[in-house]
Amino acid sequence: xxxxxxxxxxxxxxxxxxxxxxxxxxxxxxxxxxxxxxxxxxxxxxxxxxxxxxxxxxxxxxxxxxxxxxxxxxxxxxxxxxxxxxxxxxxxxxxxxxxxxxxxxxxxxxxxxxxxxxxxxxxxxxxxxxxxxxxxxxxxxxxxxxxxxxxxxxxxxxxxxxxxxxxxxxxxxxxxxxxxxxxxxxxxxxxxxxxxxxxxxxxxxxxxxxxxxxxxxxxxxxxxxxxxxxxxxxxxxxxxxxxxxxxxxxxxxxxxxxxxxxxxxxxxxxxxxxxxxxxxxxxxxxxxxxxxxxxxxxxxxxxxxxxxxxxxxxxxxxxxxxxxxxxxxxxxxxxxxxxxxx
Amino acid sequence: xxxxxxxxxxxxxxxxxxxxxxxxxxxxxxxxxxxxxxxxxxxxxxxxxxxxxxxxxxxxxxxxxxxxxxxxxxxxxxxxxxxxxxxxxxxxxxxxxxxxxxxxxxxxxxxxxxxxxxxxxxxxxxxxxxxxxxxxxxxxxxxxxxxxxxxxxxxxxxxxxxxxxxxxxxxxxxxxxxxxxxxxxxxxxxxxxxxxxxxxxxxxxxxxxxxxxxxxxxxxxxxxxxxxxxxxxxxxxxxxxxxxxxxxxxxxxxxxxxxxxxxxxxxxxxxxxxxxxxxxxxxxxxxxxxxxxxxxxxxxxxxxxxxxxxxxxxxxxxxxxxxxxxxxxxxxxxxxxxxxxxxxxxxxxxxxxxxxxxxxxxxxxxxxxxxxxxxxxxxxxxxxxxxxxxxxxxxxxxxxxxxxxxxxxxxxxxxxxxxxxxxxxxxxxxxxxxxxxxxxxxxxxxxxxxxxxxxxxxx
Numbered sequence: 001x002x003x004x005x006x007x008x009x010x011x012x013x014x015x016x017x018x019x020x021x022x023x024x025x026x027x028x029x030x031x032x033x034x035x036x037x038x039x040x041x042x043x044x045x046x047x048x049x050x051x052x053x054x055x056x057x058x059x060x061x062x063x064x065x066x067x068x069x070x071x072x073x074x075x076x077x078x079x080x081x082x083x084x085x086x087x088x089x090x091x092x093x094x095x096x097x098x099x100x101x102x103x104x105x106x107x108x109x110x111x112x113x114x115x116x117x118x119x120x121x122x123x124x125x126x127x128x129x130x131x132x133x134x135x136x137x138x139x140x141x142x143x144x145x146x147x148x149x150x151x152x153x154x155x156x157x158x159x160x161x162x163x164x165x166x167x168x169x170x171x172x173x174x175x176x177x178x179x180x181x182x183x184x185x186x187x188x189x190x191x192x193x194x195x196x197x198x199x200x201x202x203x204x205x206x207x208x209x210x211x212x213x214x215x216x217x218x219x220x221x222x223x224x225x226x227x228x229x230x231x232x233x234x235x236x237x238x239x240x241x242x243x244x245x246x247x248x249x250x251x252x253x254x255x256x257x258x259x260x261x262x263x264x265x266x267x268x269x270x271x272x273x274x275x276x277x278x279x280x281x282x283x284x285x286x287x288x289x290x291x292x293x294x295x296x297x298x299x300x301x302x303x304x305x306x307x308x309x310x311x312x313x314x315x316x317x318x319x320x321x322x323x324x325x326x327x328x329x330x331x332x333x334x335x336x337x338x339x340x341x342x
Numbered sequence: 343x344x345x346x347x348x349x350x351x352x353x354x355x356x357x358x359x360x361x362x363x364x365x366x367x368x369x370x371x372x373x374x375x376x377x378x379x380x381x382x383x384x385x386x387x388x389x390x391x392x393x394x395x396x397x398x399x400x401x402x403x404x405x406x407x408x409x410x411x412x413x414x415x416x417x418x419x420x421x422x423x424x425x426x427x428x429x430x431x432x433x434x435x436x437x438x439x440x441x442x443x444x445x446x447x448x449x450x451x452x453x454x455x456x457x458x459x460x461x462x463x464x465x466x467x468x469x470x471x472x473x474x475x476x477x478x479x480x481x482x483x484x485x486x487x488x489x490x491x492x493x494x495x496x497x498x499x500x501x502x503x504x505x506x507x508x509x510x511x512x513x514x515x516x517x518x519x520x521x522x523x524x525x526x527x528x529x530x531x532x533x534x535x536x537x538x539x540x541x542x543x544x545x546x547x548x549x550x551x552x553x554x555x556x557x558x559x560x561x562x563x564x565x566x567x568x569x570x571x572x573x574x575x576x577x578x579x580x581x582x583x584x585x586x587x588x589x590x591x592x593x594x595x596x597x598x599x600x601x602x603x604x605x606x607x608x609x610x611x612x613x614x615x616x617x618x619x620x621x622x623x624x625x626x627x628x629x630x631x632x633x634x635x636x637x638x639x640x641x642x643x644x645x646x647x648x649x650x651x652x653x654x655x656x657x658x659x660x661x662x663x664x665x666x667x668x669x670x671x672x673x674x675x676x677x678x679x680x681x682x683x684x685x686x687x688x689x690x691x692x693x694x695x696x697x698x699x700x701x702x703x704x705x706x707x708x709x710x711x712x713x714x715x716x717x718x719x720x721x722x723x724x725x726x727x728x729x730x731x732x733x734x735x736x737x738x739x740x741x742x743x744x745x746x747x748x749x750x751x752x753x754x755x756x757x758x759x760x761x762x763x764x765x766x767x768x769x770x771x772x773x774x775x776x777x778x779x780x781x782x783x784x785x786x787x788x789x790x791x792x793x794x795x796x797x798x799x800x801x
Binding site: 054058060063065067075078079081083084089093096097098100101103105151153304309312317324331 | 743
């Protein structure tokens with residue numbers, strides 16, 4: 001089989017697509033979690049939980065599959081990042097587990113203390129997950145110390161530098177915006193109006209964060225803008241990104257909530273695209289020894305495995321997309337509380 | 343303790359805890375398919391009530407399975423990075439296939455199963471249930487394939503040296519169909535079916551004892567007991583096949599299971615007993631020639647003992663012996679229980695036979711414990727290898743992690759898993775005490791069958 005690009009690059013794109021899919025999907029349910037404590041009313045909290053009720057499980061699977069794809073396609077990168085960022089990943093697991101359990105158990109008992117406890121668990125788990133994902137992305141963008149064996153040579157606290165933390169907060173803001181827009185789409189009445197206000201506020205929050213991150217990137221992490229500097233036509237993606245953000249309030253005004261949601265998805269996709277374009281072909285950029293960096297060639301599986309995996313993905317992914325779309329279609333419309341609700 | 347011991351404890355703890363849930367999901371998945379099939383076939387609404395009640399329990403086990411399963415996927419990278427580099431080319435693809443083929447299917451259709459009762463037609467709902475069940479089975483397929491590569495690696499070659507040494511796929515199907523994967527998958531699935539069936543049996547027996555929801559419990563029992571019996575019988579056959587496979591491909595492991603130190607003909611089988619590790623013999627009740635017969639279907643066959651491999655390649659013998667014998671004993675007991683149960687039920691005496699009902703209530707612990715012991719036996723028996731005869735367990739450890747970091751995560755995992763388990767038991771008990779909902783006898787929305795439902799329920 002003769003492909004115009006090599007399998008390694010295809011897998012770089014595919015892992016990116018899976019992670020973007022994860023951000024678009026789990027992003028809104030982490031965002032709903034981050035907004036959860038803003039309302040005090042039990043019924044509104046239940047409604048918010050039930051907007052994500054049927055789908056959060058499936059959304060999290062994108063992370064599992066993204067991780068699996070990284071393991072399969074670039075095992076060296078998977079091994080270095082997961083063992084190197086040990087505590088960060090353990091914390092992420094905690095946050096995700098706590099959150100999953102909170103969703104499941106919160107509404108099963110009527111006691112106030114019970115619900116309050118799980119509500120805090122749900123919100124804290126969601127915010128911490130978003131933050132850690134952002135911090136991980138920030139470290140990968142900024143580069144981390146890698147030794148000659150290809151192993152991580154830093155420490156846990158070394159991962160918590162200002163730039164990654166800034167990206168972490170930006171991710172929380174992005175997911176809050178995304179979640180609020182999703183909530184607007186799925187609710188009605190008083191909660192709908194509240195979510196609309198939160199959505200507009202979180203857009204402002206996100207724009208401030210994004211602008212700060214952009215400045216910080218240009219000043220302190222110039223290699224993350226190098227490719228766009230060399231190829232000015234790629235700047236069109238930046239413009240698309242700006243247009244997508246600007247389109248969100250516009251669609252709100254026209255009461256086209258689902259178009260606002262799509263714009264938010266487009267915002268995420270263009271951000272990931274910018275990230276990927278500047279990162280390529282590196283998976284884990286090494287600072288201060290760039291020659292130790294892990295890239296899509298020295299960290300990859302054999303060509304045979306990449307080929308087999310491409311066939312598996314080729315069979316699996318269209319099917320997954322088709323029935324995911326069906327499921328969102330079945331659960332379209334405004335959410336109502338019923339007997340099988342959370 | 344050193345980082346290796348801590349990592350092994352952590353992996354054992356997290357996998358052991360995780361493995362409580364997937365067998366229940368797989369087994370209950372089968373039960374759900376049966377309940378709904380009976381509902382569609384007979385239009386008797388009690389089957390609808392059963393499907394709904396058990397779907398709630400399924401959701402509980404599934405949620406815990408996902409939450410604890412994510413930990414497993416991360417842990418290969420966090421604690422066993424060198425192993426991940428070595429097998430990534432093979433193991434990673436099996437995991438990714440599991441994600442794409444199994445998890446998406448399961449999680450996607452679970453939404454319809456749980457929340458789609460009044461949004462889709464009965465047939466569509468049944469289809470969704472089948473897909474969830476299929477997804478659960480697929481995940482068993484791929485994870486067993488991945489695990490079997492550690493037991494009987496096939497379809498690969500080694501490239502590179504020292505740090506960069508790794509296994510690469512040469513023949514994908516040969517890797518998937520390794521000598522052990524078929525038998526091990528079958529054995530795992532049977533164990534899962536038993537776990538699901540005995541959970542249904544246990545709860546139904548409890549209701550019958552307490553004289554609550556008797557019609558419901560009776561119908562559950564009628565489906566679950568035969569499934570349990572069938573699964574137990576098939577499990578016996580599968581166990582026999584698995585043991586003979588182990589004898590062929592991992593003789594040191596079988597020798598450890600049986601505490602057989604010396605290669606011998608007419609090898610005896612210890613029914614109960616313990617291993618005297620100092621004097622290299624088994625103390626207990628032995629049946630002469632039985633091991634030779636079971637392994638090779640020949641009373642005089644020679645069975646390889648531990649002396650056929652150097653002592654540094656021996657797994658921990660006592661532990662293997664105990665895990666293996668515990669599993670087999672429980673399996674046999676469950677077979678007996680399900681036989682007696684079916685017989686008594688067939689004679690219509692189940693509801694008056696209180697001692698049997700009490701045994702059935704506690705029978706749910708059987709598959710749960712036997713499944714754990716089985717995995718322990720399989721994985722401890724693989725030691726000291728992480729990949730059979732290719733890589734030793736200590737070599738698979740991450741190079742950069744420190745003992746106190748792992749200790750921190752181990753303490754945290756222990757804490758959160760105890761919390762999770764307490765919540766699981768609490769919720770399970772709550773659902774069981776609440777029982778099936780009387781409203782579920784009358785399906786709503788699109789699931790309502792017009793010619794069967796009464797007037798006031800069609801709203």
